[in-house]
Amino acid sequence: MPGTLPVTAYVVLGLVSVRPTTGHDLAAFAERSIGQFFSLTRSHVYSELDRLCRLGLLDVTEVQQERFPTKRLYEITGDGAEALASWLDDSALRGERQRNLFLVRVFFGDRMSPARLEALLDSYEQATRARRDLLAATVERLSGRPQSTFRAATAMFGLAQAQASLDWVDQVRPLLLGARCADPDQC
Amino acid sequence: MPGTLPVTAYVVLGLVSVRPTTGHDLAAFAERSIGQFFSLTRSHVYSELDRLCRLGLLDVTEVQQERFPTKRLYEITGDGAEALASWLDDSALRGERQRNLFLVRVFFGDRMSPARLEALLDSYEQATRARRDLLAATVERLSGRPQSTFRAATAMFGLAQAQASLDWVDQVRPLLLGARCADPDQC
DNA sequence: TTTGACATGTAAGCCGTTACATGATTTA
């Protein structure tokens, strides 16, 4: 029971546990499903699959195909399922404060020109609005499907965060742009 | 003008630009100020300060002290200020989708026992509530200080996110815990 | 004819974390 595997290994293990897949397929599935809150490159997928096999947490079988190249089909083993379960049950989920580069820029906002600061807020708002609309559509699509409850919940989380971000932009824009104004005639 | 320095270098540069500091002091200041959305270890601070010096973006002077060890005081150079400004103005702020391990666990929630899932939500709610209260106090403290507008804005962002997270927990808890119930007598 | 889906990897390299290492001074 190595509790010391990197997070990505457990994530890959979890994705394989949904259904047996190939590296190619898993990378695409990851992007579609957990892509909003966990990034995973194809390269990394392949190396993690390899490691998990060597550890006996996954089994692999080569499958010949007529029209496509031979593929390697991975499936979870008993040990793998156990390792996944114990990771999921591990209460030691620590802080994991995550970096937010947008906020870093806002923090240093007094070093930007007002025009540039406004552009920063505008582009953030635009990107966030797009994200919100995308997630709203996803929630719409998944709602009502009882088998997609957990997936829907993660989309709802993203939706709530995006909406809160947009509300925040509306709230702070006047404060931030007003704060920069050194010219009394403008204020 | 290397636009290719790691993000951490620019963050350190930005923090030094606030006022000349030592590595020790800067690490503490980083924790206090941007710690909520950017992590920075002491080790890393020292190595980045060193690099920025070698690149001519910072100047260092050794200062002897009576009661304390000699310290190295760093301050930003003209080139450094220029590099910082051009990084802040760089519109190519890309997606930077950040990992959220809590959401990963929720995504795999159907692999947990209902009791464990509930415990996960409870501990998340508790941690988030603590975070919200902390940030609310910070916002309270910074509000009204005109020189702290940008810093207050970042705290308000965290506060808005935390509140949205709490609302989300209330919203999805019944869905997630109800979804697991396979026993008709329990539902 | 070119794009896209299918399919699998290797190699290089920096970034960032954790652990290690040291030592004086003040305060509880």
Add this chain to the structure above:
DNA sequence: TAAATCATGTAACGGCTTACATGTCAAA
């Protein structure tokens, strides 16, 4: 006497990303 503040780093290591490398088949 123990802990906290002040002060500076080195060493090791793995994680993760980027770029490189290859090839078939179907559809536009």
